Amino acid sequence: MLTYFRQRYPTRIEIDAQGKTIEVPLPNPMLVAQLHIALSTDGRHWTPLNDNKPIWNQQMRDQFIHKGPDGIWRLVATGGGKDVPDHKQFGPSCIYATSKDLIHWQFEKYLPLMKDVRDSTGAMVKNIWAPEYFYDDATKEYTLLWSSTFKSEGWQESRLWYCKTKDWKTFTPAKVLFAPPYSVIDGTLIKHNNVYYLFHKEEEFGAKTGERRGIRVATSKNLEGPYTVYQGPLNNGQIAPTITEGPSVMADPVNSKGWLLYYDYPMADDYGISSSPDLFNWTIEKDVTLPPDARHGSLSRLTSAEAKALQNAFPNSK
Incomplete structure (x- = not known):
């Protein structure tokens, strides 16, 4: 199962040699910031449900x-803006929702995960972007991770933060999970052979730094780090010249020893998939079919009964 929202970006942000921010208009912008679902049996060819329309009307991204x-499906997403109650007191938040069947969803609450965090001036963060979570079987804890910044824009000097919960009612204080020597957003975490792999987007660009809006990976023996950034290029460098974001990783359903990496081409209105035998060396998959305008997907393995129930609940017209 691929879950996603849909978007075509209205502009591309650039920074000139003087540090001035420039917005370059892009053609045919659109935004459907709601939950969509697509299904696949091979991880490469995906069929959207409900004619690629939302399956729930809750506003959300990422x-x-x-x-x-416990058998409960849990959703976290970007979506707690200034119109959320207590925003002035607690700052930005993210969405938390649950479902027993992926068909009927219950909005639970907004999570102000950074409510107690301030910078040296006493200011709150500006955003909570792309929240995810990782369940630890040993400790029975959920580790939530997301990106936040104190700067005026969400991509400026951003860091990955984390907190933990066992019951989704009480949460440990937020701490920095990953602070590399570059701005970072869109973190996603997997564990393989007792190593944690933290895929993320390096968010550096401009006339002085060059174009560095691409996906990287860092590893650690401990969930809380410290993480060491892998210095080799993903996709043998093929991905470097093109802006990519929103990574998600899963075991390859076709190759039992392989992996698949999913990512947006946000400025090109496209979606990409790469395969790897070792989580470090990636090859771009050419024969893929993905839902039009899909953005920042997450991946889950379903039973055939769960897939059939979704198909029946959200059939396509053709």
């Missing part, structure tokens, strides 16, 4: 969905 050990 949704992340997994099933917990």
